[in-house]
Amino acid sequence: MKRTVSLVLAAILILGMAFAVTACSKKEQTPTPQQTDTTKKVLKVGSETTYPPFESSSANGQYDGFDMDLIRAIGAAEGYEVQIQSLGFDALIPAVNAGKIDCAISAMTINDERKQSVDFSDPYFNAGLIIAVAENDTTIKSLDDLKGKRLAAEVGTTGKAASDAVKAKDPKTTVKTFDSVGEAFMELEKGGVDAVINDRPVTDYYVKNAEKGKVKMVGEEFSIDAQYGIPVKKGNTAIIKVINDGLAKIKANGEYQKIYDKWFGAAK
Amino acid sequence: MPVASFHIISGNIIDSMMGIRGLQVVSTHMMYFLGGAVLTLEITVLSILIGMALGLVAALSKISGLKPLVWLATVYIDFFRGTPLFVQILLIYFGVLPMILPDSSNFTAAVIACSLNSGAYVAEIVRAGIQAVDRGQMEAARSLGMSNRQAMWHVILPQAYKIVIPPLINEFIAVLKDTSLVAVIAAEELTLRGKLLYSTTFEAAWIWGTVAMIYFIMTKTLSVLGDWVERRLANE
Numbered sequence A: 001m002k003r004t005v006s007l008v009l010a011a012i013l014i015l016g017m018a019f020a021v022t023a024c025s026k027k028e029q030t031p032t033p034q035q036t037d038t039t040k041k042v043l044k045v046g047s048e049t050t051y052p053p054f055e056s057s058s059a060n061g062q063y064d065g066f067d068m069d070l071i072r073a074i075g076a077a078e079g080y081e082v083q084i085q086s087l088g089f090d091a092l093i094p095a096v097n098a099g100k101i102d103c104a105i106s107a108m109t110i111n112d113e114r115k116q117s118v119d120f121s122d123p124y125f126n127a128g129l130i131i132a133v134a135e136n137d138t139t140i141k142s143l144d145d146l147k148g149k150r151l152a153a154e155v156g157t158t159g160k161a162a163s164d165a166v167k168a169k170d171p172k173t174t175v176k177t178f179d180s181v182g183e184a185f186m187e188l189e190k191g192g193v194d195a196v197i198n199d200r201p202v203t204d205y206y207v208k209n210a211e212k213g214k215v216k217m218v219g220e221e222f223s224i225d226a227q228y229g230i231p232v233k234k235g236n237t238a239i240i241k242v243i244n245d246g247l248a249k250i251k252a253n254g255e256y257q258k259i260y261d262k263w264f265g266a267a268k
Numbered sequence B: 001m002p003v004a005s006f007h008i009i010s011g012n013i014i015d016s017m018m019g020i021r022g023l024q025v026v027s028t029h030m031m032y033f034l035g036g037a038v039l040t041l042e043i044t045v046l047s048i049l050i051g052m053a054l055g056l057v058a059a060l061s062k063i064s065g066l067k068p069l070v071w072l073a074t075v076y077i078d079f080f081r082g083t084p085l086f087v088q089i090l091l092i093y094f095g096v097l098p099m100i101l102p103d104s105s106n107f108t109a110a111v112i113a114c115s116l117n118s119g120a121y122v123a124e125i126v127r128a129g130i131q132a133v134d135r136g137q138m139e140a141a142r143s144l145g146m147s148n149r150q151a152m153w154h155v156i157l158p159q160a161y162k163i164v165i166p167p168l169i170n171e172f173i174a175v176l177k178d179t180s181l182v183a184v185i186a187a188e189e190l191t192l193r194g195k196l197l198y199s200t201t202f203e204a205a206w207i208w209g210t211v212a213m214i215y216f217i218m219t220k221t222l223s224v225l226g227d228w229v230e231r232r233l234a235n236e
Helices: A002-029 A064-078 A089-097 A158-169 A180-191 A200-208 A235-251 A253-264 B003-018 B023-030 B030-064 B068-084 B086-101 B106-132 B135-143 B149-184 B190-201 B206-236
Strands: A040-046 A056-058 A080-086 A118-120 A131-133 A149-155 A173-177 A196-198 A215-222 A231-233
Touching: A040 A064, A040 A089, A040 A118, A040 B086, A056 A064, A064 A080, A064 A235, A064 A253, A080 A158, A089 A118, A089 A231, A089 B149, A089 B190, A131 A158, A131 A180, A131 A200, A149 A158, A149 A180, A158 A173, A158 A235, A180 A200, A180 A215, A196 A200, A196 B068, A200 A215, A231 A235, A235 A253, B023 B030, B023 B190, B023 B206, B030 B068, B030 B106, B030 B149, B030 B190, B030 B206, B068 B106, B086 B106, B086 B149, B106 B149, B149 B206, B190 B206
Parallel strands: A040 A080, A149 A173, A149 A196
Antiparallel strands: A118 A231, A131 A196, A131 A215
């Protein structure tokens, strides 16, 4: 009996080691930019992939969305193979700076604070902020009405900065910060906060889909600064040039418009 | 060396140190960090107290031999030890609490999740402690005419108590560190405060270094306290 048990254990161990070895060798085979220079260059892109319709992951594990299609089109135009990996929004800039990824595309608004740490491509999207409240809310109609209320936003976003600006005017305001905007909307839906400040296109998507009938948008679109850009490591002019060239090409040949219509055509 | 020149040198060092942006960010936000640490401690202390009560009840239920009690305690312990605390926090905050306590805050949810989780671990520690007490002790107490309950309360538990102190301290330290997970439901404890500051300044090394140091000071204090309690009990 004892012998059978130890034999089984040994077999499991050997199988495990075999797996480990194949896994390692597979890892070594994944193309790095230097190795594939002769065939196809690789553009490593990071994104916080829970921000539909800009980025989301579909059931089959593919990354979908406006940003995803856009960066793939830019890569294709410039002869790059685009590899996308999912990271936390607040981890994107550090990952770019550490050289773990070449650039990030994640509905990131270009602002001075971020420009201190990274360089941005040309802007590729205009997006203002909008307030979302519960469907039955009648007290909040504009930014001024938010004073003293409970707000939610995603960490590191311009919506969070706008929420903090409200709090600066009235310290009674509370701001709850979540890792992704989906959780902020859940909080709004369950009555934990009175309003969510977030990028208009994304809030629009939530109001029309996941939060349909529970959440509505109020007031005018507003912004602190409202253009999305693609951050790269400071001084990495080579990648900036690739991205800007690619962006210009797909804007000229109509592909940008096609992607835009695919994700926002119905909404606008 | 004349005192004056020493001052000039040390002044220069301090000046050049203050030129480091990360250090500036960290030093101007020290009260902000400590405020987060206070919330971390509040959640930890409450969770430890509630978790100990829960754990004791669950452990006694499990060894009671009463079928429904054993079954309940086993389900509770298995569930909370067998699923990630991270998932439990999300489940309790967004899933369970809105149904039973619609107005509960994220602080309440954090304490409930950490308490329930810790209680399951404490239950196993206490059960192991009770079972580690020599069988003869129970037999001797029973032969002196004590009831099962009296023997448990007056003879077994006081001895088990000493055995469980070291693993319990370990568990308290784990609870303190695990409270960092409640950042996900926007409870602004130490980790979330680090994250918030980092999302606007990107000074990763300085900010996470400071956060780690504050956690370390808190856990070290706990383990020193634990050592002291252990030594006092050993001398008793």
